[in-house]
Amino acid sequence: MVNNTYNYLLSDLKKLKGVGQKTYNILKKKKINNIFDLLWRLPKSYTDRSKSTKIEDLKIGEEQTVILTPLKYNFPRIRNLPNRIYCKDDTGELDCVFFNSYEGYIKKILPLNKEVTVSGKVGIFKNKYQITNPKYVSEDSTLIKDKYNKYSLTEGISEKVYNKIINQILINLPILEEWHNNKILRKFDNISWNKAIIELHKPDNVGKYNSNFYRRLAYDEILSTFLAHSEIRQNIKKIKKQKKFFDITHQNKILENLDFKLTGDQEKTLNEINNDLQSDQKMFRLLQGDVGSGKTIVALCAAINTVNSGFQVAVMAPTEILARQHFNFAKKIFDKKINLEILSSKSEYKEKKIIKEKLENNQINIIFGTHAIFQKKIIFKKLGLIIIDEQHKFGVNQRKKLSDKGGDNCDVLLMSATPIPRTLTMTIYGDMDLSIIKEKPKARKEVKTYSKLETKIDEILKFIEKEINNNNQIFWVCSLIEESKKLDHTSAVQKFEYLQKKFPNQVALLHGKTEPEEKEIILKDFLNQKTKILVSTTIIEVGIDFPNANVIIIENANKFGLSQLHQLRGRVGRGEKQSTCILLFKSSLTENAKKRLNILKSSTDGFVISEEDMKLRGFGDILGFKQSGIKIFRLADPVHNEDLFKLAEIEIKEMEKNNISLNKYRTLMKLYDQADVINDII
Incomplete structure (x- = not known):
């Protein structure tokens, strides 16, 4: 039975003296829901009244x-x-x-x-x-x-009141049963959780991030997350599924007919996925690769092997145009005997009905589409593999539900073109097995990257004119949709109007406010080369290939993070032609901005770039994960605490190897909000 001493920490804020309805409401607005949450509002400095x-x-x-x-x-x-x-x-x-x-x-x-x-x-x-x-x-x-802590307070709560509340909690702090073994405790000078919390709130300890008490608590956070991921991973592996038996002759025939050879990374990754498909354990794998590294062909080979073992496959993409791109590529490389269909919101009612019936009767081998293919009305006769492209924003609970959806015999493969550092990968995707493609196809030319002052616009326009005359296409990316009085950035609308005058009837505009149907038409026209320049916001960051687009110009490049710039740059360089990325900037650059631009010019390795991005920007800001709801640690930092992430990974592997029970860690997981992920074991 779980030690109930943690119940005090998870109890309602109204149990505290001095917390009336007004203070309670203020704290709730700041997402402070219980006593435990209050402990992580750390002092930012202190006032010495001694x-x-x-x-x-x-x-x-x-x-x-x-x-x-x-x-x-x-x-x-x-x-x-x-x-x-x-x-x-x-x-x-x-x-x-x-x-x-x-x-x-x-x-x-x-x-x-x-x-x-x-x-x-x-x-x-x-x-x-x-x-x-x-x-x-x-x-x-x-x-x-005495010395009094200063906290980042909400309006309506005085420093005096806040200190009284915190001190009250610290006085009543329960002594929890230790969950770490002696080997781990020695790394933190044997400090207990209780003692570490008290030390954390002492005024003299503000900002002591390398102290034993701070690192012990950061490690607790990391371990609790890894434990939850491990439990999900182990539970999925316990599922005994029907093995998929297939002859890779069909796969090899497809690969022989391609006009390129697989890289070593692609071959290794395909073998890992095939082994998963042929095993009696359910596959739950992330295929992570840099932009243009060739994830799609690997996924489609897995799809054809699944079909040849008697199962159906569902391939989901975030947009209809990307789903259609995968569909058309599959039609090109697969035997005509393989029944392929595409389902989208634009599909006619009659067409949807026919596709639905065919799926139920196992007359469709592979279905492509957006999230519509996973609606309740869509029933598969024998779904054996789910492939989801560009879904790096799926949370743990969403992935778990997805894994459950296909049934025990259905394998799951997620693909992401967003390279992220190892510490982040362990944190975000720790519940999944991981395959990584770093190697780029040998025939693919590196994108030449230049930085230019925006005052050199005339030179850039001459360059664009030359590219258009050579039948090439251009992306022009702006950070804003419309002009802003507060921000000194060129807007997409403004740039569209400017370029229209220079290149009449050859420019299109795309941004977040564009209606979905209109967006599809604009992208299709650009793909079919009806327009030569696509002025856009960052919504083109991931997705469809435009082989004829070989130039991308990014306005105010210094305002973007490194990883986002790399993703944008990945929109070009998909064809055989030499591609160019031009980073426009204003004359006054910060030191950080100069570093970002120089790193991008010197490297095309997305994994190296993402490491540098995280160092410059900090955890939580990178890649928009903060906005997408992915858990942000209260204390732990993947850059500064990289050794703790590695330590937790080693500990988890040791526990999995020795089948160590999670019982002793239940209090830890309950406190650190992992219970919703693994309710069945808490």
Whole structure:
């Protein structure tokens, strides 16, 4: 049975003294839902009130502590005027000023002719020192003369109230049963979880990120996440499925007819996937590859092997045009005996009905489409493989539901063209087996990358004219849709209008506000070379190939992260022609911006670039994961705590190897919010 001492930590905030409805509502808005959540709002600095200062030595604008004697009250009868108390010490005079405080309260805390200790921010009014609405006032100096944490507070909660709430929690902090073994504890000087939390909130320890207490708590976070992933992974592996028996002759015939050879990484990855398909354990694998590394052909080979073993395959893409691209490629390389269909929101009702019936009767081998192919109405006769492209924003729970959807005999393969560092991969995709394609096809030319001042626009226009005359196409990326008064960025609309005048009837505009149907038409026209220049926001970052597009120009490139720039650059260089990426920037660049542009110009390796991006930008900001709801650690950082991630990975592998029960880690997982992922074992 789980030790119930953690129940205090997960209990409602209203159990705390000083937390009324108003404070409760303020904390709730900040997503502080229980006592445990409060512990992770760390102090950003502290105020030292341990030393008192004489009035003559006070510094204006600073928080200081002074011992003084109240001499006279001034309670004006005119509304909105403050109450003022004249005070002094042996070196000078000071006024304590109160707004919205009752006379009785003031007389109680500042009795006349009695020495009191007052702490607050020092100001000046009419050449006289004053402290307005003092934060601390007491006749007992020992209650004030101490160091007090400063937190990032919400409006409506004072520092004094917040400190009282935190101190109350720390006093009542339960002693939890240790979940780490001695080997792990020694790495953190044997500090307990309880002691580490107390140390974390001591004013003198603010910012001590390399301390044993901070690292122990960061490791707890990492381990709890890895444990949840491990449990999901192990549960999936326990599922005994029907093995897929197939002859790879069909696969090899397809590969022989291609106008390129698979790279070593592609061959290795295809073997890993085929082994999964032929095993009696359910496949739940991520195929991660850099832009243009050739994930699609690997996935389609897995699809044809699944079909040849008597099962159906579903291939899902985020947009209809990308789904259609996969569909057309499959039609080109597969035998005509393989029944392929595409299902989208544009499919006619009659067509949808026929496709639905064919799927139910196993008359369709591979179905391509958007998320519509997984609607409840769509029933497969014998679904054996689900392939999902460009779904790097799927959360753990969504992936788990997806794995369950196809039934026990259905394998799952996710593909992502977003290279991310190993520490992030372990954190986000730890529940999946991983295959990585880093090697690019040998025939593919590297994209030449240049940075140009935006004032050199005339040179760029001449270059574009030359490319269009050579029957090439151009992407022109802007960060904004419309002009902004606050941001000094060129908008997509503005640039579209400008280029239309220079290249009449050859420019199209695409952005996030474009209607889906219109978007499909614009992309199709560009694919069919009806337009030569596509002005767009970053919505073209991932997805469809445009083999004839060999130039991409990115406005205000210094405003983008490295990984996003790399993804955008990956929109070109898909064909045989030499491709070019031009990074436009304004004259005034920060040091960080210069570093980003130089890194991008010097490397085309998405994994190297993403590592550098994370170092420059920080965890949570990279690749928009913060916006997509992927868990952000409270303390752990994949750059600074890389050794802890590796330590947790080793520990998990050891536990899996030795079949160690999760029982001793249940409190840890409950506290660190992993219970929703593995409710069945908590």
